Amino acid sequence: MKFNNRNVSISKKAKIGKNVRIGDNTTIYDHVEIGDNSIICNDCVIGEPLNAYYSDENYINPVTKIGENAIIRSHCIIYAGSEFGINFVSGHRVTIRENVKVGTNFSIGTLSDIQGYVTIGDYCRFHSNVHIGQQSTIGNFVFIYPYVVFTNDPHPPSNVCIGPTIGDYTQIAVHSVILPGVVIGKNSLVGVNSTVNKNFGDEQVIVGSPAKVFCSIRDIESKEKAGTKHYPWMYNFERGMPWEGIGFDEWKVSEGQGN
Numbered sequence: 001m002k003f004n005n006r007n008v009s010i011s012k013k014a015k016i017g018k019n020v021r022i023g024d025n026t027t028i029y030d031h032v033e034i035g036d037n038s039i040i041c042n043d044c045v046i047g048e049p050l051n052a053y054y055s056d057e058n059y060i061n062p063v064t065k066i067g068e069n070a071i072i073r074s075h076c077i078i079y080a081g082s083e084f085g086i087n088f089v090s091g092h093r094v095t096i097r098e099n100v101k102v103g104t105n106f107s108i109g110t111l112s113d114i115q116g117y118v119t120i121g122d123y124c125r126f127h128s129n130v131h132i133g134q135q136s137t138i139g140n141f142v143f144i145y146p147y148v149v150f151t152n153d154p155h156p157p158s159n160v161c162i163g164p165t166i167g168d169y170t171q172i173a174v175h176s177v178i179l180p181g182v183v184i185g186k187n188s189l190v191g192v193n194s195t196v197n198k199n200f201g202d203e204q205v206i207v208g209s210p211a212k213v214f215c216s217i218r219d220i221e222s223k224e225k226a227g228t229k230h231y232p233w234m235y236n237f238e239r240g241m242p243w244e245g246i247g248f249d250e251w252k253v254s255e256g257q258g259n
Helices: 248-254
Strands: 032-034 045-048 064-066 077-079 204-208 211-216
Touching (some): 032 045, 045 064
Parallel strands (some): 032 064, 045 077
């Protein structure tokens, strides 16, 4: 473990892996587990206690797990009870509330906010200024672009909390709003500035406010390769993906997913 000795506070009940670097002014609370070769930059709070910490003298901080090879950049706050797989990368000033469960290879951009009780799959990418409401469920390989908002109260203010559900490989473009309880299928594309207020199936281009089906994703022409189709995007984009260098179909076979 390597860190600068300026205002670093690490609980004796935390577990810090090998070759972990921790920046100045960082606080790591009880029952935080940080995997090997991770970097926690300056001014971070990991394992932020829940509300009960301030009123319950018997409060015990839930376990917070950060997988190996994480990079958590400055001024991030991660609440207790959340778990992240290997290769987690954040931008600056990210807030992630309690009971968020995240798969491997997750990245999230600067000033994004996950409001807790959210499930996120593997290889998801959230860009900057993304807001995810509680009880959202997000599949694998979902990319969410800047200023997207997931809501969860169908008639605010109420005691109902039901977040959207997003299928694997779906892309959600900038400034879109996904309304409470909406289900979007796999391999779909939500266009810029869309307001999605009802369910949509697989492989659909969803645009407008309120959103409607524009076409199949398989109708979209590629701007990189003239005369070809861009979607499904997995055949035309591989940077940082597990199929990089081998191809999407070959990767699926290697993973036992068939053709």
